[in-house]
Amino acid sequence: MRAVLVAPPPTLLVVAKQPLPGRVKTRLCPPCTPEQAAWLAEAALADTLATLGQVPAGRRLLVLDGEPGPWLPPGWEVAPQATGGLDARLTAAFGHADPAAPALLVGMDTPQLSARLLAEALSPAARPGADVWFGPAADGGFWALGLARPSAATAGRLLLGVPMSMSDTGRQVLCRAAGLTVRExxxxxxxxxxxxxxxxxxxxxxxxxxxxxxxxxxxxxxxG
Structure with a gap:
C-alpha cells in the first residue's frame, strides 16, 4: 500500500509536427488540399493535448518539430525534436522524461484516445510489475509506448533500427521487448x-x- 501511495506521477510525452500545410497529413491529399490536411492535423493535435491534460501527470511535454501555436494549452512544456529517423526521434524523446517516474509517449494521430483509459493504465495501483506499456495501431504500428523506467537507452533498445510505418513495426517492437512485462x-x-x-x-x-x-x-x- 505504501508503494502505491508514494508512486510518482507519470510523464506524458506527445511527439508531433507543427501543423503546417504540406508538412503534415500529406496522405490525406487528395481528397484534401494541403490546407485542409493541416487543419485536420491541428484538430487531432489539439484533441490529443486536451485529452492528456485530463490524465494525472507530473509533467506534460510536447516534443515538437516546429514552433508551438495557439493550439498549445497551458501546462505543457515544449522541447525540440531530435534529428534523424522516426526511430531516433522517438528514442530521444524519452531522454526528456524523469527516470524515476514512468513515461508514456503518444503521437498526434489518435485524437479518439481516452483519458480514462490512460489514467487507469498508469495509475499507481496498475503499475506494479509493468516494464512497458504498448498501444498497438490497427495498421500494424503503435500509437503509444510507455516505459516504467524511462531513458533514451531503454527506448533505443526497443526502437532504434526498427523500420517505422510498416505493417510489422509493432511486432518488431514487441519482439525487442522480450523478457520484459508488457501491458497492452x-x-x-x-x-x-x-x-x-x-x-x-x-x-x-x-x-x-x-x-x-x-x-x-x-x-x-x-x-469512397
Whole structure:
C-alpha cells in the first residue's frame, strides 16, 4: 500500500509536427488540399493535448518539430525534436522524461484516445510489475509506448533500427521487448488516410477532430 501511495506521477510525452500545410497529413491529399490536411492535423493535435491534460501527470511535454501555436494549452512544456529517423526521434524523446517516474509517449494521430483509459493504465495501483506499456495501431504500428523506467537507452533498445510505418513495426517492437512485462493497451486507428480519418471521427463524434472532419467532408469531392 505504501508503494502505491508514494508512486510518482507519470510523464506524458506527445511527439508531433507543427501543423503546417504540406508538412503534415500529406496522405490525406487528395481528397484534401494541403490546407485542409493541416487543419485536420491541428484538430487531432489539439484533441490529443486536451485529452492528456485530463490524465494525472507530473509533467506534460510536447516534443515538437516546429514552433508551438495557439493550439498549445497551458501546462505543457515544449522541447525540440531530435534529428534523424522516426526511430531516433522517438528514442530521444524519452531522454526528456524523469527516470524515476514512468513515461508514456503518444503521437498526434489518435485524437479518439481516452483519458480514462490512460489514467487507469498508469495509475499507481496498475503499475506494479509493468516494464512497458504498448498501444498497438490497427495498421500494424503503435500509437503509444510507455516505459516504467524511462531513458533514451531503454527506448533505443526497443526502437532504434526498427523500420517505422510498416505493417510489422509493432511486432518488431514487441519482439525487442522480450523478457520484459508488457501491458497492452487497446488497438486504435491512426489518422493516416481519408478512410481512417472518417473512422476516427465516427469513434469520437463530439471531438474537435470530428467537427473539422465533417466540415471538410462537406467540401471535398469524396466518393469512397
Amino acid at each position: 493497451l487497446p488497438v486504435l486507428t491512426d489518422v493516416d488516410d481519408w478512410a481512417a480519418a472518417r473512422e476516427v471521427a465516427a469513434e469520437r463524434p463530439d471531438g474537435g477532430f470530428a467537427v473539422a472532419f465533417r466540415r471538410i467532408e462537406a467540401q471535398v469531392p469524396v466518393t
